[in-house]
Amino acid sequence: MLFENEISKVGYLSRSVPDGINLKEAILKMKKEKNAVILAHYYVSEDIQSIADFVGDSLALAQASKKQSSNIIVFCGVHFMAETAKILNPTAKVLLPDLNAGCSLADSAPEQAFIDFKKQYPDAVVVSYINCSSEIKALSDYICTSSNAVDVVNAIPKEKQIIFAPDKNLGMYVQKVTGRELILWEGACVVHVNISNDKLNALMLAHPDAVLIAHPECLPSILDKAAFIGSTKALLNFVQTSPNNKFIVATEAGILYQMKQVAPNKLIIPAPALESNSCACSECPYMKMNTLEKLYNALYYELPEINVNEKTQAGALKALNNMLSI
Ligand code: 13P
Numbered sequence: 001m002l003f004e005n006e007i008s009k010v011g012y013l014s015r016s017v018p019d020g021i022n023l024k025e026a027i028l029k030m031k032k033e034k035n036a037v038i039l040a041h042y043y044v045s046e047d048i049q050s051i052a053d054f055v056g057d058s059l060a061l062a063q064a065s066k067k068q069s070s071n072i073i074v075f076c077g078v079h080f081m082a083e084t085a086k087i088l089n090p091t092a093k094v095l096l097p098d099l100n101a102g103c104s105l106a107d108s109a110p111e112q113a114f115i116d117f118k119k120q121y122p123d124a125v126v127v128s129y130i131n132c133s134s135e136i137k138a139l140s141d142y143i144c145t146s147s148n149a150v151d152v153v154n155a156i157p158k159e160k161q162i163i164f165a166p167d168k169n170l171g172m173y174v175q176k177v178t179g180r181e182l183i184l185w186e187g188a189c190v191v192h193v194n195i196s197n198d199k200l201n202a203l204m205l206a207h208p209d210a211v212l213i214a215h216p217e218c219l220p221s222i223l224d225k226a227a228f229i230g231s232t233k234a235l236l237n238f239v240q241t242s243p244n245n246k247f248i249v250a251t252e253a254g255i256l257y258q259m260k261q262v263a264p265n266k267l268i269i270p271a272p273a274l275e276s277n278s279c280a281c282s283e284c285p286y287m288k289m290n291t292l293e294k295l296y297n298a299l300y301y302e303l304p305e306i307n308v309n310e311k312t313q314a315g316a317l318k319a320l321n322n323m324l325s326i
């Protein structure tokens with residue numbers, strides 16, 4: 001989805017980069033000249049991950065955004081992540097290489113619908129997954145990521161009702177681990193629910209010695225058979241430290257690049273997607289909108305810039321800080 005208040009700035013996106021240029025070298029040179037830093041999520045392309053200053057999962061990226069002292073943060077991820085970086089580091093100029101890089105989870109929770117939903121449970125504490133817009137963050141008491149959702153829910157007094165939004169699958173997983181009943185918003189990640197249960201069963205039969213590990217945004221049918229469930233970073237650590245040599249990884253396939261770096265001698269197989277594509281795996285179409293060309297243009301033109309209005313910024317910051325202090 002295109003963010004309307006920023007639509008006027010995107011004309012430059014059609015500009016091509018100069019002929020014959022070595023994009024990686026040019027980006028690194030310009031980054032230095034402009035005192036910029038490149039932050040990237042594990043789901044963006046290998047090309048971008050290989051030149052980023054910091055690559056991480058949502059929690060690590062939020063923490064990294066907060067402590068940057070550079071003039072410019074180029075956020076190679078999706079819109080809600082760039083917004084989060086701006087909220088946590090308001091003096092930095094935050095750039096997102098493609099404004100169309102949205103998120104199905106964030107889109108599943110429009111502001112007015114969420115206000116109406118909250119009204120039904122006036123006493124509930126609101127915990128929102130970081131994969132939501134800044135407006136939803138501002139309507140929340142706590143933000144969580146897949147790394148700390150269980151800890152955040154456990155930190156809330158037992159007698160309190162909790163609304164958990166927008167990812168229903170993560171919510172059901174947290175419910176199971178904590179034993180707390182949560183009021184769940186009906187959102188889902190198109191990438192994680194796109195993993196095929198039938199094809200995965202067949203793959204597990206073909207590789208009985210492989211360990212299935214999964215991200216908690218996956219459907220319960222996938223999580224029920226996983227030997228380990230965790231955030232993108234936790235899955236990476238698991239592959240690196242596990243004595244096993246063969247893994248099936250049920251999450252976005254971009255993380256395989258880092259897994260192969262830290263465990264070059266292990267066999268790492270992406271879980272199969274319902275619909276076949278070139279990698280027969282599940283890829284986030286929004287994360288893949290980040291390209292080296294767009295990153296070059298973003299740095300060159302210092303556009304598109306992400307801004308958050310003051311009132312939303314203050315509310316969202318409070319909820320983010322409530323998470324970061326846990
Ligand atoms: P984490 O980065 O917390 O693992 O979440 C995955 C994701 O879907 C990010 O959009």
Ligand code: SF4
Binds near residue numbers: 284
């Ligand atoms: Fe959103 Fe899913 Fe893509 Fe993450 S992987 S940005 S949750 S659509």
